[in-house]
């Protein structure tokens with residue numbers, strides 16, 4: 024599974040514990056992977072879809088993946104990502120990064136997060152016996168902080184934006200040589216999140232949904248799901264990919280602004296207003312241009328939802344037995360609005376994830 028990183032500048036690198044960006048400063052990518060199919064049968068976890076090679080995944084897995092796909096009215100299916108071991112979809116990527124860190128001989132790990140990715144990194148690091156430090160922005164929910172600390176990770180709270188938090192984590196990585204378990208910078212995270220797509224495909228009986236409505240902060244689920252459906256298509260297992268509708272909170276929407284203006288790069292939001300969707304409040308998403316590319320390539324779009332729409336969607340989900348954190352109601356809020364508008368973005372089978380548990384943060 025350990026394949027070389029590449030950068031758009033042409034450089035390539037064999038992964039090492041201290042490599043998280045290109046010498047040119049650019050982002051690292053992984054080449055398209057061949058999809059082992061049919062999935063293996065010796066595990067029910069997401070590892071059934073991955074050619075794990077030398078990764079010591081059995082030492083760290085908690086059976087992540089395999090989340091329920093629940094049918095709602097009008098062709099909508101909700102994928103209960105909050106039924107993951109640490110209560111969010113971030114387990115998909117975190118387990119791969121921690122297995123990679125072990126394989127590369129890392130002795131400590133640093134992550135930065137709005138909360139859920141940090142909780143997932145801390146949990147899997149604990150299982151791997153790796154000391155971890157997680158940097159979080161000051162407004163992170165108390166329950167997420169307790170979860171991160173509970174797993175034994177050191178928490179450093181950073182005053183300022185999500186970007187200031189990332190900068191502090193990068194500085195610590197520079198000082199200590201720790202493995203940077205970054206869901207934004209390390210492309211192996213997408214090897215984990217791509218399994219979301221592979222599960223949906225199997226749960227629909229070997230069919231591709233027409234639409235995926237996905238939350239987008241840094242876009243790790245957008246990029247992973249796109250990768251997964253592209254790999255299915257490249258393997259000749261499907262005829263196409265779903266339209267990806269990326270959803271942002273109106274109060275912090277750099278991708279939606281770029282999309283509306285037809286720009287290929289997100290314009291960083293300078294003064295983002297506070298939003299209940301703390302998990303996607305990312306003012307300057309590092310892989311933003313790639314997220315816009317995914318949306319355009321699939322014929323989708325980027326839309327925003329307002330605070331009152333998120334609250335209404337949260338309540339509507341609760342009334343259906345589904346208890347999620349406010350951020351996790353965002354894609355469903357968009358589906359409700361687009362349906363009410365009769366938007367051409369919807370139609371056919373629509374899949375939306377519920378990414379985080381309501382036990383982690385409330386309105």
Ligand SMILES: Cc1ncc(COP(=O)(O)O)c(C=O)c1O
Nearest residue numbers: 139239240241242243302378379
């Ligand atoms: C509940 C929830 N949903 C969605 C997201 C967005 O993920 P991304 O930033 O990768 O787009 C996050 C990220 O922390 C999250 O915690």
Ligand SMILES: [Zn+2]
Nearest residue numbers: 030032045047
């Ligand atoms: Zn480069």
